Amino acid sequence: MDFETVVAPPYVAKPLTLLPFTAVMLAPGRVGDPASARALARPYRDVAARLTRWIDQRRASTDTGPAIYLHEYTSNGLTVRGLVGALDVSHRAESLADRAVWPHEAIHPEQAGELADRMLQMDLNPAPILLVHHGAASLRELISQVARSRPDWRYLDRTGQRQRIWAIRDDEVLAEIASHLSEARCLIADGHHRYAAYLRLQENRPGTPWDTGLAMLVDQLDTPLFLGAIHRTLAGTTLAALAQAAREVGADVVEQGRRHALSALDSTHLVLTDGSTWHTVEPRGLEREAAVSWLHDRVLTRLTPAAGTIAYHHNVEDALAAAGTTSPAVLLPSPDFDQVRALVEAGGLLPEKATSFQPKPSLGVLMRPVTDG
Template sequence: MDPSAVVTPPYVAGPFVLAPFRALMMAARRIGDPASARAFARPYSGVPERLDQWEDRGQLSRDEGPALYLHEYTAGGITVRGLVGVLDVSRRATTRAERAIYPHEGIHPTQADELADRMAQMELNPAPILLVHHGRPETRELLRQVRSGSPLREFTDRAGQQHRVWAVRDPDLQAVLAEQLAGTRALIADGHHRYSAYLRLARRAPGSVGGGLAMLVDQDDTPLFLGAIHRLLVGSRVEDVRAAAEHVGLRFEHLSPGAAVDALAPGTLVVTDGSSWATLQVPVTPDRLAIEVLHEDVVPALPRGPQRIGYHHSAEDVLAHAGASSGTAVLVPAPAVDSVLRIVADDRLLPQKATSFQPKPSVGVLIRQLHDG
């Protein structure tokens, strides 16, 4: 297999299960500090001993027993809450009706292998993957009651994120949550390769690892912000995009910079090399996004390039890289979560890096040791 090939991650079958675990937690002063990344640095086989040393120095603590954790964090004015536990990945779905976890983009097998190797050597999941779903009102009420109690941890980290964490230890409460979440259908918001690494670890040692760390966010309660990831078509010119648009029958119109940016919309892309500006009208429906039209229709029709495609999370960043000799920027609109859900339910994936779910929690708030529950 071509090591650069992108493949669809396997689908996990329901029931959806988040199991309790005994969390490792970095000291508040270490969370959000870039220097803390050295705890998970090479050699990965030395990470367990390194964390033992951090624990001896008071830089890391271990919870008293297994729990599910309700983690609330605030960053950039956005508050997100999610239930954190060990995602059961032991069952593979053979039909659409069985699916509990929905990836929305493909993965590189070699990268998933490398992550699985790294986790096995470190003997831990450093951070949860992010899952989003439309939660049940009764589950929101149950978690509201959890929040009425005193948090296990409450602090502001070095990056400015505010955190509150509650431990759900009551077996009866865990059982009610398990029953309410069993029918969950969750979209992977962040962590496709880590999800695939969880699956590989489970296949390598069935029953010994039990899954991987995940945070389940109710998009109807504290939604993650879904932003666009813009494209830089390296080696392609604005006129190449115009020619491709004409070839596939799309409307391409040169405009002033301000008028072009103002026109950005679900069915309108903005194309520029920094000096020439234009809009590209694309046919979109609730089941097909502009980013799909760009990758499936426009890019294959380009008469020149692209030599590669660059991905940028902000318009300012992609525009700073655009130029007549460096490449053409394409500003794309942010997709809607429900549109992404409809696409994955229809057994399709989006192009690579089509979504940017934000904000993500700082690493170190909740860590899972593979062989400690």
């Protein structure tokens, strides 16, 4: 299977539309439980029947009717809330101005196809993709009003996340939400391949419940997701080769001690290390280019021989643990949300695994049986 092929997924057109759906929810004690995740795995064709059994056994439940849900979760002191609904993906944008959903990373078509096949067998969207936007103040006030009321569900899950969920069914409130979202532009924070799978399923089954896919829309001006870097280790090259490639494209590369190198990691510097030797790297022009794009487009393309497998790490400690003489680590600065949004709205894309939006909600809080619409 050729996972080297990457393409930009299509763009969903305005108006951004979140539709009510009837949620299935795991019992609080099973939300985030690794055993629950395994139950949503192979054989995928058995998942729908398995969920039905779980509902009969009170290990899961189904809501009484369709709603758009306000979902708020707190993890390690950080609270995120957003609207969860069935995202209409049935219309494609024909221009930049028409785009409602903006991917910021390219995808592997084969991986998206596998996910589409999996969801089709499951008859289920098992988790929402995460979308972020800058919402209007009036929408934030409406969400705050909902959040001041008593939640329909409230519990602490197996991972320690605190969950609060409100089912929004009032026609007037739903109409107001729809009006606020109609001109919204949102960035995909998590779930690029699932988003592409939604589009593939919709193209293959237009006019069915697959015209929509489960999504959670978070306002970065309200309860922002933390935007962190994803670091790299590069198999098959050396620290010296990596540092030389950075110099060749005009970066200032300075050998430092560990403490000084790590303290220099900021919006204008990267760090290269094999665990023993440390370099700070100051590229030129990062105010116009994301550090991760500079690394992939300018530096890695100059390596001879080319780097082998790239491993990805969501924290510095994991990257340093994997670093070695033939797998140097590249520690990247955290991306800036406004810079990422400006880049993609100008038609650009970041390399794969360029951003890490955290925290993500636990698995099993809100799922969407597709056969129910």
